[in-house]
Amino acid sequence: xxxxxxxxxxxxxxxxxxxxxxxxxxxxxxxxxxxxxxxxxxxxxxxxxxxxxxxxxxxxxxxxxxxxxxxxxxxxxxxxxxxxxxxxxxxxxxxxxxxxxxxxxxxxxxxxxxxxxxxxxxxxxxxxxxxxxxxxxxxxxxxxxxxxxxxxxxxxxxxxxxxxxxxxxxxxxxxxxxxxxxxxxxxxxxxxxxxxxxxxxxxxxxxxxxxxxxxxxxxxxxxxxxxxxxxxxxxxxxxxxxxxxxxxx
Amino acid sequence: xxxxxxxxxxxxxxxxxxxxxxxxxxxxxxxxxxxxxxxxxxxxxxxxxxxxxxxxxxxxxxxxxxxxxxxxxxxxxxxxxxxxxxxxxxxxxxxxxxxxxxxxxxxxxxxxxxxxxxxxxxxxxxxxxxxxxxxxxxxxxxxxxxxxxxxxxxxxxxxxxxxxxxxxxxxxxxxxxxxxxxxxxxxxxxxxxxxxxxxxxxxxxxxxxxxxxxxxxxxxxxxxxxxxxxxxxxxxxxxxxxxxxxxxxxxxxxxxxxxxxxxxxxxxxxxxxxxxxxxxxxxxxxxxxxxxxx
Numbered sequence: 001x002x003x004x005x006x007x008x009x010x011x012x013x014x015x016x017x018x019x020x021x022x023x024x025x026x027x028x029x030x031x032x033x034x035x036x037x038x039x040x041x042x043x044x045x046x047x048x049x050x051x052x053x054x055x056x057x058x059x060x061x062x063x064x065x066x067x068x069x070x071x072x073x074x075x076x077x078x079x080x081x082x083x084x085x086x087x088x089x090x091x092x093x094x095x096x097x098x099x100x101x102x103x104x105x106x107x108x109x110x111x112x113x114x115x116x117x118x119x120x121x122x123x124x125x126x127x128x129x130x131x132x133x134x135x136x137x138x139x140x141x142x143x144x145x146x147x148x149x150x151x152x153x154x155x156x157x158x159x160x161x162x163x164x165x166x167x168x169x170x171x172x173x174x175x176x177x178x179x180x181x182x183x184x185x186x187x188x189x190x191x192x193x194x195x196x197x198x199x200x201x202x203x204x205x206x207x208x209x210x211x212x213x214x215x216x217x218x219x220x221x222x223x224x225x226x227x228x229x230x231x232x233x234x235x236x237x238x239x240x241x242x243x244x245x246x247x248x249x
Numbered sequence: 250x251x252x253x254x255x256x257x258x259x260x261x262x263x264x265x266x267x268x269x270x271x272x273x274x275x276x277x278x279x280x281x282x283x284x285x286x287x288x289x290x291x292x293x294x295x296x297x298x299x300x301x302x303x304x305x306x307x308x309x310x311x312x313x314x315x316x317x318x319x320x321x322x323x324x325x326x327x328x329x330x331x332x333x334x335x336x337x338x339x340x341x342x343x344x345x346x347x348x349x350x351x352x353x354x355x356x357x358x359x360x361x362x363x364x365x366x367x368x369x370x371x372x373x374x375x376x377x378x379x380x381x382x383x384x385x386x387x388x389x390x391x392x393x394x395x396x397x398x399x400x401x402x403x404x405x406x407x408x409x410x411x412x413x414x415x416x417x418x419x420x421x422x423x424x425x426x427x428x429x430x431x432x433x434x435x436x437x438x439x440x441x442x443x444x445x446x447x448x449x450x451x452x453x454x455x456x457x458x459x460x461x462x463x464x465x466x467x468x469x470x471x472x473x474x475x476x477x478x479x480x481x482x483x484x485x486x487x488x489x490x491x492x493x494x495x496x497x498x499x500x501x502x503x504x505x506x507x508x509x510x511x512x513x514x515x516x517x518x519x520x521x522x523x524x525x526x527x528x529x530x531x532x533x534x535x536x537x538x539x540x541x542x543x
Contacts, residue, residue, distance in 0.1 A: 010381035033404035086293070090300035100471075100524035102479040104395075104486065105516040108497045112509060113323045184391050191393035196486055210399035222400060226392045233391045 035215040043216035044224070052205060053224070059201035062118055063190050066125025070182055073130055078137035088138060095131050103127050103189070107196050116200065121193045128189025133182040140174030169247035176243050180236035187229045325510040333511035342496070343515060350481055350492030352409060357416025358477045362470060365421045369428025369469075383429065389422035395483050402484070412484050412491070419480030420473040427469020431462035464535055471527040478520050 019037060026036040035043075047053060081088040107124055114120040194203020202225055209218035309327050316326025325333070337343040372379045372386075398415055405411035435458050443453050485494020493516055500509040 010377060011384055014381040014385075031404070033400070086296060087300065090297040091304060094301060094304060097521060097525070100475045101517040101520035102475070102482050104479050105482050105493075105497070105513050108486065108501050109509065109513055112501055112504070112506060188393040188395070192395045192483070195395050195398070206396060206399055210403060213403065215403065218399060218403070222396045225396045226388070229392045230388055 033215060035219055039216040040219040040223070043214075044220035047205075047217065047220055055201050055204060056228075058118075059190060059194065059203075062121045062201070063125060063186055065118075066122045066190065067129070067183065067186050069122065069126050070129045070133055070186065071179070073126070074133040074137055074178075074182070077130075077134045078141060081134070081138045082141035092135065092138065095135060099131050099135075104192055104196075107193050110193070111197060116197050120197065121190060121200070124193035125186045125189040128192070129182040129185040132185055133178050136178030136181055137175060140171045140178060143170055143174060173240060173244040173247055176236070176240040180233065180240060183232055183236055184229065187232065191225060321506060322504075323506060325506040329507045330510040330514055333507040334514060337508060337511055337515075343512070346492045346496050346512075347515070347519070348492075350485060350494065353412035353416050353484075353492075354477055354481045356409075357413040357480070358420055358474060360413070361417050361420035361424050361473060361477065364417075365424030365469075365473070366428045366466065368421075369425035369430075369466075370432050372425065373429035373432035379429070383426075386422045386426050386429075389418070390426065394419055394480070395487065398484050398487050407491075412481065415484040416477045416480040419483070420477035423476055424469045424473040427472070428462075428466050431465035431469070432458055434465070435461050460538060463538055464531075467527075467531045467534070471524060471531060474527055475520060475524050478516075478523065482516060 022034065023037045025031070026034045081091060106127055107120075110120045110123050110127075114123065190201075191203060194201045195206055197203060198207040202221065205221040206218065206225070208214075209221055312324070313327040316324040316329065321329055334343070372383050394415075397418065401414050401418070402411050405414060439457050439461070440453055443457050448456070481492075482494050485492050486497060490498045493512055496512045497509060500506075500512065
């Protein structure tokens with residue numbers, strides 16, 4: 001374990017250098033937009049003690065609902081596209097094209113229709129995460145090796161055995177990869193909606209801090225958001241790596 | 250491999266993934282194409298386009314129907330949206346706003362390319378730099394970049410510079426990571442072979458690395474362009490009401506649904522046109538490169 005940690009020394013070095021430069025710049029040059037590391041840390045502590053991060057639960061709830069919708073819709077759509085080559089050829093380019101448009105621009109429209117409600121944020125999450133998930137899952141579902149499924153049929157494997165031994169190992173890693181992508185996109189959609197709305201969840205904390213020029217608080221909240229998204233990404237990557245190992249075994 | 254390193258396998262983002270799998274078109278060219286096969290293929294192309302048309306028509310139809318049912322207060326029907334789009338274009342407010350918005354893109358995207366590509370090449374070839382720095386780019390791609398927009402605005406004020414910096418923050422990571430992936434997947438045996446034939450470093454770059462990494466690099470630029478457009482809109486929507494985003498903020502507060510939908514549609518169209526054009530250029534150059542290779 002220690003060995004493994006030690007092998008991360010280049011990353012640790014650059015991260016330390018970044019914090020070092022930040023601290024020196026903040027304490028020597030004192031630009032008004034860069035608070036010192038300590039002030040950010042103490043501001044974070046204050047926020048945490050004062051229960052300000054409790055708004056994160058509403059954010060997380062919205063994220064959960066949105067992801068659920070995305071997974072269900074994504075399963076249906078990708079199932080359809082993976083089944084029919086014709087549908088896939090016809091619709092996947094459209095989905096790709098839709099993904100090249102800036103989804104952010106739709107958020108004000110959602111706000112106009114649904115106001116500052118949870119629905120707006122759920123829709124934003126869905127609009128950010130659905131299409132990338134569908135494209136990835138179509139690839140995953142098509143990835144069942146044909147020769148293996150034929151073999152299992154000729155050995156008269158039961159449906160359950162077929163799914164467990166052939167289908168799952170073949171598709172699980174890619175399915176999880178798609179899910180990870182969806183989570184990343186969902187977090188982006190959620191935070192985007194919250195910042196544009198400006199009165200709910202973590203977005204509210206960010207907007208309030210920046211409106212009042214409370215730099216330590218702004219940095220504390222932004223770093224929290226960044227940390228949360230990186231952690232969720234790393235956790236999901238771990239799950240994916242485990243799934244690939246299981247699939248290969 | 251760090252955990253974040255595994256990022257390379259995401260569709261639509263990195264190098265070629267997420268496009269339709271190439272084996273569909275390139276893998277199995279039938280040796281002799283009979284007339285019947287040709288007819289079958291053209292019938293299939295017809296079906297593909299018919300489904301596409303139907304899909305678009307359904308979306309536009311539902312939009313129109315929802316708008317009519319709603320009376321155009323919250324959902325402006327498609328027809329109204331188009332009318333407002335034409336009006337806004339005619340009276341010049343849309344053109345002015347587009348120009349103002351695109352200033353940031355016009356400056357920011359080339360900078361992302363000029364800085365991002367060499368950075369990516371460096372990270373792809375120099376192991377130590379890669380381990381020390383690449384995870385910053387991975388993180389930049391994973392986090393909601395909009396969260397740092399307020400920080401940038403406080404630091405730089407409500408200026409063009411701030412908007413350019415946001416465009417770069419959105420576009421540069423994906424451009425650099427694709428360039429990195431591109432020079433990494435160059436087959437090492439080609440490099441070794443050219444080394445064995447006494448090619449200089451410069452020659453290896455010019456004759457092996459650059460040509461074979463072209464496609465993923467260009468994909469990175471195209472996706473980067475899409476991200477850059479997002480960045481351009483994001484900052485205008487959040488805190489600097491300028492350009493197109495400014496119009497959106499204004500129309501939203503006036504509850505002018507038709508105008509709001511028109512500007513939104515315009516932004517989507519701009520994304521489609523610019524990224525579509527990039528895609529077309531990419532295909533053109535790739536075709537030409539493929540020809541000189543074979």
